[in-house]
Amino acid sequence: MSGSVKIVETRAKSMISRMRDGFFSMRYLPFRLTANIYRGCSHGCVYCYAACTHYYMRSSPNLFSKEIYVKKNAPEIFEKEIAKYEQRKRKSVIVIGNISDTYQPVETNYRLTRKLLEICYKHDFPCFIETKSPLILNDIDIIEKLAERELIGVGMTVTSYDNEFTRLVEPLVPRSKFVRSPIRQKERILTLQRLSEIGVDTYLHITPYFPFVTDEDVERIIRDAAEAGVGNVIMAPLEISGFIWNRLKKVFKSSERYSSLIPLYEKRYFESGRKLGARITTSEKEHYKLEKKVSELCKKYGIGYWAFNNPQFNTAVISGAYRLRYPILLDYWKLTHEKGRLRLKDALQFAMNFPVDKKYLSALQEYFLNGELFKGVYGVRKIVENCEVVYVPA
Ligand code: SF4
Known part of the structure; x- marks a missing residue:
């Protein structure tokens, strides 16, 4: 046990998954290969879309942040599978940690992500990491080597500059020891700045965009990212399932400042939203307005915008590891x-x-x-x- 988090060591039979070519991936996902060293994520984000993957561990989504499975033999299996893709000449960008943050605190003890990055370097295999964690800077040396060969991209999530909101929705993401800011999520932009300075292809992920909350800070967030030299912005509005809505309601209710979001979200999602698989998202009209606004801000501050839903707003130039994409x-x-x-x-x-x-x-x-x-x-x-x-x- 580490704090209130239970660590379970396991052995993986396989490490690389090839995602299905469904409606969502055909339209929006530039990758198919993923590798997850950890199952579960102690960051405890209340809006986490991945929590339901704990069913595959015969566990409960409620334990997603409290019970972390560690695939101890991950590097050994990963390298064997990477070699197969290499033989078949099918090198396409692999996302490390798409259903759990690969730089969550447990990584400090195991350093398995680092080993996977070393394998990517050894095999010239492109990879992408999406994280909220400042711990990524522990591996800046191997990341720099990958960046020299344009083999790595990093995306970090920033959704609000309000510390109270951050504590409510992402209660356990660690603070940075490398870069400090009184604004908790701004530390992620400063982390991206460090990575951009050593040539990493960097992305600001405004994912999820929280209606009525992200609105307050989105301009400052985009401006700061542009000044930090971040390459592109990606944005997607919050999606809500029954499970996520129950958790969000609970944390909103606990805050005097944010309890008013409950009726606003009920209207935005349950009255005028649209279904997206098992979740509900904002209407097409709201999504369009949001993409337009974000793309205009990106243009104003001179940073690329990778538009997924409304291609006419795209200004992103795709390079780095995403050269080898779908x-x-x-x-x-x-x-x-x-x-x-x-x-x-x-x-x-x-x-x-x-x-x-x-x-x-x-x-x-x-x-x-x-x-x-x-x-x-x-x-x-x-x-x-x-x-x-x-x-x-x-
Ligand atoms: S960091 Fe990502 S995977 Fe981890 S709890 Fe938050 S949303 Fe889920």
Whole structure:
């Protein structure tokens, strides 16, 4: 046991997962490979989308932050699997820690993330880390070596500059010993600054964007990130499931300042929101307004914006580890506008410039023909020309 967190050591049979080519991944995810050393995450974010993955451990989402499974043999298995991808010439960016923060406090004892980074370096394999934790700077030496070969990207989440709100929704993310700011989440921007200075491809993740809260600070956050030399911004509004809503309500209720969010969120999500798989998100109209606002702020402060839902707002230049990625909606949207029309054979040919596999190509064919690839997207429409599906700029 470490504090009130129970650590369970396990042995993994496999380390690299290849994500499914579903609606969400085909449109928005530039990666398919993921590796998680830890199951569970002691950061305890009340909005965590990954908590339900504890069901796979025959445990409960309520224990996600209290029961951490450590795959002790992770490096050994990871290296074997990396070598297989290398042999098949299928090197595409691998996200380390997509369902648990790989730099949560337990990493200080095990240093397994560091070992995975060393393996990526040894095999020239591109990787991406998304974290909220300042502990990433413990590994700045190996990260710098990876950055010299453009093999690493790092994204850090910043959603609010209000310390009370941060304590409510992300109660256990550690403070930084490397960089200090009276604003807790600003330390993440300062961490990104350190990483940008050594050539790492850096991303500010405003994920999740909390309606009525992030609004207060979003301009300062984007300005600070731009001044810190961060490469691009990614934004996604908060999504709510029944489990997440119960937890959010509890913490909002406990705060005099934030209890008024409950009726506002009920209206925004349960009255006018839309379903997104098992969760509810804000309406298309709200999402559009938010993307427009964030992209305008990014333009104002000179930082790229990687627009996923509304490609017309994109200003991001994708480089670094994401050179070796899977194409997404944004790429096909741009291609349609460049070529004036997009046929299936063009889309497939384009995709083959990326390190995609056969599964992806057959999913692309399906999503292209059934219209899901561009469904509801601004600026592109589907036509049928000589019995062939074609997309044209609208
Ligand atoms: S850091 Fe990420 S994985 Fe960990 S609790 Fe927070 S949202 Fe979940």
